[in-house]
Each structure stands twice: as C-alpha cells, then as structure tokens.
C-alpha cells in the first residue's frame with residue numbers, strides 16, 4: 130500500500146491569503162466578528178498604496194468606524210473617509226455640481242440621478258484602488274457608483290451576519306453591483322478568548338462558519354448574573370473597573386437605563402473616563418471607546434467596537450430569541466468582549482424559555 | 497515491513513474479543529463457539545454482511561458480533577493502522593479532528609485512528625452502523641481502551657441521525673469506509689448525499705475519505721458510483737489501487753491483499769454566493 134501524507138494532500142490547492150493578494154487586483158473578503166477585517170483593510174490599503182503608481186488609495190467606511198480606522202492608519206499616509214464625504218467630494222469634483230439628495234430626506238443621496246448624470250458625461254474610473262470596510266452597512270448604490278465611476282480596482286470587506294436591523298446590503302448585492310468574484314472567508318478569530326467565543330457561537334447563525342479561535346484561554350468563563358436593581362449594576366461595574374481596569378463596555382437595551390447608569394457610574398468612578406454613546410446623538414466622534422474607561426452604549430451603537438470586558442444588561446429583553454435578527458444581535462454583542470463577558474438580568478427571574486435560550490452552565494457560569 | 501498493531505490494541509482485543517471466544521465452553525479446537533471456520537464465515541457472518549442484531553442457531557447477536565471481531569476485524573485494523581501511519585507519518589493528526597466511521601462495526605476505524613496518537617488520543621468519533629449489537633461492541637472496545645478516554649463518541653444507526661449542535665466551523669474531518677461497500681443495502685450516491693449534509697453542518701474544514709475493501713471485484717462493484725458521487729461534491733482522488741501489507745500470524749508472516757482508495761477535499765475558503 131502506498132498513500133500520500135496528509136501534509137501533501139492538504140497543502141495541495143493552497144489558496145492565496147488576503148495579505149498575499151496582488152495589489153492591482155480586486156478583492157472581496159468576508160469574515161465573522163474578531164477576524165480582523167478592519168486591520169486587514171488597513172494593511173491592504175498600505176500595501177496597495179506602496180505599489181500604486183500614484184498614491185491614490187482611499188479607505189472608505191461608514192460613519193462610526195472612521196475614528197477607529199484613523200487611529201489604525203496613524204502615519205501610514207493612506208487617506209480614509211466616510212462614504213458620505215468621499216462620494217460628495219468625488220461627485221462635486223467631477224461634475225462641479227452639488228450632490229442631488231432625496232426630496233424626502235436631504236441626508237440621503239439620490240443615487241439614481243447621480244448615476245444617470247455621470248453616465249451621460251463621460252466620467253471613468255480614475256482612482257487606482259478603493260478599499261471599503263464594513264461594506265454591508267453601505268448602500269448598494271454606493272457600490273454601483275464606485276464600480277462604474279470611481280475606482281479601477283475595489284477591495285471590499287464585509288460581514289452580513291453582523292448586520293443588525295434590516296437596513297443592510299447583502300453579499301450577493303455587493304457582488305452583483307461590483308462584479309467582484311465570490312468572497313474569501315477569513316478563518317481566524319483573533320479577538321475573543323475561547324470561553325467568550327463559545328458563548329457568542331451559541332448564538333451563531335448566518336452564512337459564515339464560526340472562526341477558529343487563535344487566542345489561548347485565560348481561564349475565565351463568562352457569567353450570568355442576577356441583579357437587584359440599577360444601583361447594584363453600578364456597584365458591579367464600578368468595582369470591576371476599579372479592580373481590573375481596561376476598557377469596559379456596558380450594553381443596554383433601553384436608553385433610560387443607559388442614561389441612569391451613566392450618571393451613577395460617573396459618581397462612583399471619579400478620575401475614570403465614563404461616557405455614554407448613542408447612535409441618535411451625534412457624539413460619536415467626540416469620544417474614543419478604544420481608550421481605557423467605561424462606555425455605556427446601546428446595541429445599535431456597539432457594532433464594530435470591542436472592549437476588554439463587556440456587560441450586557443437587561444438580557445430578559447433579548448431572550449428567548451424571536452428571530453434571526455435577534456440571534457445575530459446576541460452573537461454580535463457577545464463577540465464584542467475580548468476577555469470577560471457578563472450577561473445581566475433582574476430583578477425578575479428569567480422565564481423558563483429565556484433561561485433555555487442561554488448556553489449551559491459549563492459555557493456560561495451561573496452565580 | 498510487517499504491520500503491527502500497538503501493544504494496547506493487541507491486549508484490548510485479547511481481553512474483549514479473543515479470550516471471551518476462546519474461554520467460552522462452546523469453543524473447541526478449530527471452531528468459534530463450536531462452529532467451524534467456514535460455516536462461521538459463510539453463515540454467521542454472511543461474509544461480513546450479516547444482520548448482526550439477529551441470533552443464529554443458538555448464537556446471540558453479541559456472539560455473532562464477537563465472531564466477526566474474532567475472525568475479521570484484525571486484518572481490517574492492520575490495514576487501517578498502516579494507512580493512517582502512512583498518512584500521518586511521524587506527525588499527529590490535526591487538532592480537533594472528527595472521525596466519521598461509516599459501517600464502523602466494532603469501532604474498527606476509531607481504534608486504528610487512535611493508534612496514530614503517541615499518547616491519549618483527542619478527537620471526536622462518530623460511529624455509524626445499522627447494527628445496534630455492533631455499536632455496543634464498538635463502545636465496549638472503546639470504553640476499555642484508556643487511549644480513547646478523551647475521545648467524544650457518538651454511535652448512530654445512520655448518518656442522518658448524527659447530532660451536531662456546534663456552530664459550523666473549520667474542523668478537519670476524516671471519513672473511514674472500511675469493508676462497507678459490499679453491503680447489499682448500501683446505495684453509494686445516497687450515502688454520499690447524507691454524508692455531505694453532515695459535513696456541511698460541521699463546517700468548511702478539509703475532509704479526507706479513506707476507503708478499504710476486499711480486493712474481490714464483486715466487493716467493489718459499487719466503488720465507481722461512490723467515486724463519482726464524491727467527485728461531484730469536490731473530492732479529488734489521491735490513491736486508488738490494490739495493495740498488500742505484511743502481517744504476522746501464529747504460523748509466521750503472511751501477506752494481506754486488499755483494495756484501497758484515498759479522497760480529499762480542501763477546506764472551503766470561498767463563500768459561494770448565488771447570483
């Protein structure tokens with residue numbers, strides 16, 4: 130008998146890594162939480178700009194993520210922009226006209242008019258490369274627009290499984306609008322401990338396989354905690370922050386809870402950064418959630434963020450899980466925690482179906 | 497070179513299979529449980545295709561399964577042990593491997609795979625056999641082998657009843673199909689379809705299929721359909737041959753000839769979107 134070795138057969142047909150992708154080719158990448166899409170987007174931007182003839186590489190993301198991108202880009206010389214200002218600049222530059230917006234909402238671009246206007250004038254792509262992060266959160270017309278009039282090559286990073294709410298662009302739509310090939314899946318989760326990942330994966334759904342956890346265990350299992358009232362929560366969070374330090378994210382379901390808790394935490398933690406961050410406030414660029422300290426946010430604002438410790442409050446409002454959107458939201462929220470995760474409820478008991486929707490005690494410790 | 501089973505496996509077989517057969521009062525010289533070897537092969541085992549859950553002329557289902565393990569399992573183990581040794585050379589299998597042993601009989605693929613680990617084996621085992629008696633004997637052997645203490649095991653009657661609750665991921669899978677394809681109840685295309693459903697549940701990891709069988713043409717009539725079906729779902733054939741191993745028996749070394757094949761499908765890095 131003569132068999133090849135496992136190494137031989139599995140190294141066959143090895144596929145290119147994202148980092149090895151030729152700089153002058155388009156690329157489509159998808160990856161679950163913690164797979165490092167934003168970091169890879171930055172590396173890709175730096176690599177492409179290194180090889181591009183003119184240094185015209187632009188990284189585009191949706192509003193809230195710009196801050197994080199700029200921090201990562203630091204001194205690399207690559208430009209980053211929000212989708213809105215990027216398109217505004219491009220359109221006004223090539224047409225010398227204002228961007229048409231919807232009559233009903235002057236914040237929303239009238240893509241149809243823009244596209245038909247540009248197709249009549251002979252505008253063609255001039256940018257070497259446009260790199261898009263969090264593509265699922267940008268409108269599909271943005272992709273049509275860029276593929277036709279903006280960039281010679283496109284690199285898109287996306288994860289539709291993390292989309293919360295229904296206003297998102299599917300991977301199929303991105304592919305259809307841009308003509309990109311089927312996406313490469315990122316395989317490794319660099320963010321979460323194996324223990325945190327296990328809780329998040331309990332709520333896994335969607336297209337992408339759960340990533341392989343590359344971090345080692347730090348020996349701490351996420352916990353389910355029952356609290357008496359909001360003062361009790363404030364004590365828990367502030368004690369944790371005082372003894373453990375690091376960045377702490379507190380996710381609330383109801384904004385009133387967030388506002389009350391923010392005040393109590395500020396009172397208890399003088400000398401520590403304590404911020405509240407809401408998607409309906411426009412304060413998103415004024416605070417830096419990456420810094421140590423405590424950030425109170427709601428589930429709509431937490432996307433794209435990560436913290437050393439995450440407390441998810443009011444989970445009785447999140448379980449039992451009603452549909453795929455809720456499941457995705459739980460998955461997304463749990464996977465924000467790098468090291469420590471607490472699911473908090475109370476003072477009322479969880480209903481039986483709610484308790485059953487949670488992972489077992491070996492994965493989520495009961496205290 | 498002679499293919500030898502690891503010592504723990506020899507003593508495991510001895511305590512669970514060989515001694516119970518030899519020490520049984522019915523067993524007299526040149527017989528198993530008082531039945532001559534030819535009759536045992538033909539009638540008790542129906543050349544491996546018996547319904548092991550039925551008793552036969554005073555032999556209980558467990559007796560019949562023991563006859564199988566006593567007469568036929570050793571050679572199958574040796575072939576698979578040799579195959580895994582060649583496949584993994586001096587390395588251990590990848591972490592978190594899942595072994596799916598289809599038509600597992602008394603855990604033959606699982607025991608052979610365990611023997612490539614230098615210490616305690618760590619993998620997940622899914623033993624599929626339509627015969628409950630075989631599954632029970634398989635579990636008895638696995639539970640007696642301390643090398644398999646850390647192996648998560650599930651035993652099921654057909655692939656569709658596999659329980660898999662973890663989120664799909666990237667775990668590597670090895671599928672063993674040893675002396676199954678001659679089974680009259682088996683439809684290779686259907687088997688592969690059912691297997692693929694389970695593979696998808698487990699995720700996008702690499703999958704290797706090891707096929708062994710008697711080298712009798714009649715036993716391999718269903719191989720072309722099996723090959724085609726695997727091909728259609730992205731497997732590539734890496735070996736397909738008749739071969740031999742040298743094994744030692746009481747009366748010295750002897751050759752075992754058999755048929756084998758190896759298939760592999762790399763992990764799925766591309767997300768197929770329908771457009």
Ligand SMILES: C[S@@+](CC[C@H](N)C(=O)[O-])C[C@H]1O[C@@H](n2cnc3c(N)ncnc32)[C@H](O)[C@@H]1O
Pocket residue numbers: 543544545548568569572573598599600601602604605624625626627630653654673674675676679681682
């Ligand atoms: C010849 S034995 C091989 C056992 C083991 N693979 C070995 O090599 O020692 C065939 C086994 O396949 C099982 N079997 C036959 N047809 C089957 C089917 N359609 N599905 C599952 N198991 C089947 C039988 O019960 C029997 O245990």
